[in-house]
Amino acid sequence: xxxxxxxxxxxxxxxxxxxxxxxxxxxxxxxxxxxxxxxxxxxxxxxxxxxxxxxxxxxxxxxxxxxxxxxxxxxxxxxxxxxxxxxxxxxxxxxxxxxxxxxxxxxxxxxxxxxxxxxxxxxxxxxxxxxxxxxxxxxxxxxxxxxxxxxxxxxxxxxxxxxxxxxxxxxxxxxxxxxxxxxxxxxxxxxxxxxxxxxxxxxxxxxxxxxxxxxxxxxxxxxxxxxxxxxxxxxxxxxxxxxxxxxxxxxxxxxxxxxxxxxxxxxxxxxxxxxxxxxxxxxxxxxxxxxxxxxxxxxxxxxxxxxxxxxxxxxx
Amino acid sequence: xxxxxxxxxxxxxxxxxxxxxxxxxxxxxxxxxxxxxxxxxxxxxxxxxxxxxxxxxxxxxxxxxxxxxxxxxxxxxxxxxxxxxxxxxxxxxxxxxxxxxxxxxxxxxxxxxxxxxxxx
Numbered sequence: 001x002x003x004x005x006x007x008x009x010x011x012x013x014x015x016x017x018x019x020x021x022x023x024x025x026x027x028x029x030x031x032x033x034x035x036x037x038x039x040x041x042x043x044x045x046x047x048x049x050x051x052x053x054x055x056x057x058x059x060x061x062x063x064x065x066x067x068x069x070x071x072x073x074x075x076x077x078x079x080x081x082x083x084x085x086x087x088x089x090x091x092x093x094x095x096x097x098x099x100x101x102x103x104x105x106x107x108x109x110x111x112x113x114x115x116x117x118x119x120x121x122x123x124x125x126x127x128x129x130x131x132x133x134x135x136x137x138x139x140x141x142x143x144x145x146x147x148x149x150x151x152x153x154x155x156x157x158x159x160x161x162x163x164x165x166x167x168x169x170x171x172x173x174x175x176x177x178x179x180x181x182x183x184x185x186x187x188x189x190x191x192x193x194x195x196x197x198x199x200x201x202x203x204x205x206x207x208x209x210x211x212x213x214x215x216x217x218x219x220x221x222x223x224x225x226x227x228x229x230x231x232x233x234x235x236x237x238x239x240x241x242x243x244x245x246x247x248x249x250x251x252x253x254x255x256x257x258x259x260x261x262x263x264x265x266x267x268x269x270x271x272x273x274x275x276x277x278x279x280x281x282x283x284x285x286x287x288x289x290x291x292x293x294x295x296x297x298x299x300x301x302x303x304x305x306x307x308x309x310x311x312x313x314x315x316x
Numbered sequence: 317x318x319x320x321x322x323x324x325x326x327x328x329x330x331x332x333x334x335x336x337x338x339x340x341x342x343x344x345x346x347x348x349x350x351x352x353x354x355x356x357x358x359x360x361x362x363x364x365x366x367x368x369x370x371x372x373x374x375x376x377x378x379x380x381x382x383x384x385x386x387x388x389x390x391x392x393x394x395x396x397x398x399x400x401x402x403x404x405x406x407x408x409x410x411x412x413x414x415x416x417x418x419x420x421x422x423x424x425x426x427x428x429x430x431x432x433x434x435x436x
Binding site: 108109110112113114115116117118119120121205206207208214 | 318319320321322323324325326339342348353354355356358359360362363364365391
């Protein structure tokens with residue numbers, strides 16, 4: 001383990017530990033509180049929407065700032081690519097930490113008469129299906145790609161790929177996401193998914209908003225979960241796109257070999273490897289565009305589904 | 317329609333008792349049916365703004381009365397045999413046993429009183 005990898009591993013682990021601590025220590029305050037259910041107060045609902053927007057805004061700002069700033073701080077060296085590969089997931093974990101802290105800041109019940117639903121709320125209840133499935137799909141695809149590249153990377157260093165063009169002609173290219181890259185990236189994404197699950201748990205178990213109906217409170221929770229998953233799928237999708245880009249570029253470079261046969265320079269191209277390289281580059285572009293579009297749609301939908309005109313708000 | 321409990325913090329009735337009686341009432345009225353899952357102790361306590369121990373005590377009393385059962389996998393659920401009529405009778409029986417113990421009656425004396433009541 002190189003020294004550079006130590007902070008890279010410790011940072012998301014510390015953030016994950018903090019999120020887990022937030023979940024574990026989510027204690028009920030001893031101060032009195034309130035919970036009305038049947039009718040939603042427009043003022044209370046607007047305040048809740050603002051709070052949710054602030055939490056999401058700060059969390060997304062953290063994601064963008066860390067994702068942009070982290071690569072600038074990476075010193076050049078043999079492990080630069082590994083750190084770059086893990087940077088999105090590290091930024092994602094830190095953003096989830098901010099979101100988790102935000103979920104702990106919802107106001108507690110404070111009225112003398114309080115209501116609570118006897119329906120059980122679970123992570124599954126508050127998690128929108130499509131973003132969750134997409135997040136898992138990106139993760140599975142990333143794992144498969146990393147597995148494939150680990151199996152096809154050079155056995156000596158695991159950081160490049162070699163293509164044999166004939167009896168005694170080979171060509172190699174790197175960087176190639178073999179085991180030295182794949183294991184840290186997979187580990188950081190696994191940490192991200194655990195952090196996402198813990199954050200969604202906090203979304204499900206935060207106090208119900210006072211003077212807001214159960215239906216509207218559930219809508220606020222789903223929007224919060226949708227924003228969390230939008231960030232997570234963006235991070236995993238961006239990581240997958242990056243891995244595919246590097247893989248495709250290396251495969252295309254390795255598919256070409258030039259050598260002197262005495263009568264001139266001969267270049268040979270392995271069509272299968274070249275096609276795989278092109279497929280990797282196209283897939284990287286498709287994944288990147290798709291994850292950006294999904295992010296936009298998810299954030300827009302989260303905003304729309306909590307719009308006051310869709311609630312049981314009683315006009316003032 | 318979602319089933320709710322409502323507690324009044326200014327009431328002289330302890331909060332755990334308010335929760336317990338309302339859950340019993342919901343079961344007796346058929347609004348909560350056997351197998352229905354109740355919120356976790358922490359979740360209900362958080363929504364009501366009370367200490368988890370308060371809700372835990374209510375659930376413990378409900379479990380003693382046979383209204384709910386706590387399972388390792390599914391958490392606290394309404395008991396399978398918590399039919400409305402049974403619940404009311406079981407609740408009365410629990411209250412009776414508590415009163416009999418407070419009066420210093422032995423188990424046999426307690427049962428003799430029940431047998432005597434059944435003869436009327």
